[in-house]
Amino acid sequence: xxxxxxxFKRLDNTWFSGEDVVAIAxxxxxxxxxxxxxxxRAVGKIVETEAYRGPDDRACHAWNNRCTPRxxxxxxxxGIAYVYLxxxxxxxxxxxxxxxxxxxxxxxxxxxPIENTPLMLQRRKMEKTTYRLSAGPGAMSQAMGLNTSFNxxxxxxxxxxxxxxxxxxxxxxxxxxxxxxxxxxxxxxCAMRPWRFWIKESPWVSGIKARKNKP
DNA sequence: AAGAGGATGAACT
DNA sequence: GTTCATCCTCTTG
Numbered sequence: 001x002x003x004x005x006x007x008f009k010r011l012d013n014t015w016f017s018g019e020d021v022v023a024i025a026x027x028x029x030x031x032x033x034x035x036x037x038x039x040x041r042a043v044g045k046i047v048e049t050e051a052y053r054g055p056d057d058r059a060c061h062a063w064n065n066r067c068t069p070r071x072x073x074x075x076x077x078x079g080i081a082y083v084y085l086x087x088x089x090x091x092x093x094x095x096x097x098x099x100x101x102x103x104x105x106x107x108x109x110x111x112x113p114i115e116n117t118p119l120m121l122q123r124r125k126m127e128k129t130t131y132r133l134s135a136g137p138g139a140m141s142q143a144m145g146l147n148t149s150f151n152x153x154x155x156x157x158x159x160x161x162x163x164x165x166x167x168x169x170x171x172x173x174x175x176x177x178x179x180x181x182x183x184x185x186x187x188x189x190c191a192m193r194p195w196r197f198w199i200k201e202s203p204w205v206s207g208i209k210a211r212k213n214k215p
Numbered sequence: 216a217a218g219a220g221g222a223t224g225a226a227c228t
Numbered sequence: 229g230t231t232c233a234t235c236c237t238c239t240t241g
Contacts, residue, residue, distance in 0.1 A: 068238070084236085084237090085237090087236095088234030088235035088236065089233065148236095
């Protein structure tokens with residue numbers, strides 16, 4: 001009967017306004033993504049992220065502070081959603097970070113299903129729960145009901161249907177691994193930056209060749 | 216106005 | 229390992 005809010009804390013603009021997007025990408029691991037939509041509510045634990053640092057990151061859509069109709073949202077203050085269509089099929093979900101004018105964002109690449117797996121299965125048109133349900137940015141977005149209609153949504157508003165929250169009174173120690181980001185080979189030397197982060201040993205991460213505990 | 220290519224994933228061989 | 233679905237954005241002319 002404890003007040004949930006003591007432990008379930010929606011991340012706010014202050015949290016997302018930090019200048020170090022690489023650090024924020026790591027801090028998002030172990031946080032919970034919640035989508036409370038008309039079809040139902042779903043919750044997933046974030047297990048994989050990538051940092052994109054606008055001004056000096058060739059892999060970032062806002063590289064060199066490039067501001068276009070699409071990337072404009074990345075220049076907003078941290079805490080707003082940046083969702084775009086990739087390959088004409090996949091909706092990729094990012095959280096913008098940093099102060100207004102700093103075009104940084106974190107791509108959420110995978111979640112561990114926590115609440116309402118049946119809804120996720122239905123959205124993915126799958127029958128059995130495996131890592132394919134929500135491993136990879138396109139799959140994750142589909143499972144959670146995220147699409148480009150939520151671009152520019154304020155995730156930090158108290159009445160927002162989508163948000164990210166922490167669920168621990170004290171942050172537990174999380175074993176984090178890192179490596180190069182996926183699918184950014186066009187970005188020259190920037191492609192080698194180890195700005196992809198995931199929770200070590202998590203079977204819900206994308207791009208794993210040999211899986212020990214197949215979910 | 217036209218064309219290339221992409222922060223992917225699924226279904227193939 | 230390879231192919232390809234599918235459409236929006238950006239660049240070029």
